[in-house]
Amino acid sequence: MSREIISTQNAPKAIGTYSQAVKIGRTVYLSGQIPLVPSKMELIEGDMRAQITQVFDNLGAVATAAGGSLADIAKLNIYLTDLTHFPLINEIMANYFKEPYPARAAVGVASLPKGAQVEMDAVMVMG
Secondary structure (H helix, E strand, O other): OOEEEEOOOOOOOOOOOOOOEEEEOOEEEEEEEOOEEOOOOEEOOOOHHHHHHHHHHHHHHHHHHOOOOHHHEEEEEEEEOOHHHHHHHHHHHHHHOOOOOOEEEEEEOOOOHHHOOEEEEEEEEOO
8 A cells, every 4th residue: 555645834834754644545643733833943832722723733734635534533642741731622622523523642741842742643544
């Protein structure tokens, strides 16, 4: 099966040796997104709500570039430097996802790239 590399200027460019996403058949593997503003490649200013929202926007931009949307995400992984933000994740996620929700994991981590407080990656299955 062929591999297609997904790239968009509407999400932060890769800051390492990885692609924004890779599509194999109907499955798209979306790399982790942190709350970088794509045009500046800097963390969004503001509180945790702003960071979470920016991450969902970045994931959505990559999903769109792959020909899908957040509704096509089958598995979402969330990494938080402070798990007390978990209820806020649920609140904001409800603005981006409708039932049936994707499978999901939330993991507490010691640190994330560039000092971000949240990162998410996903697996999306097209049509």
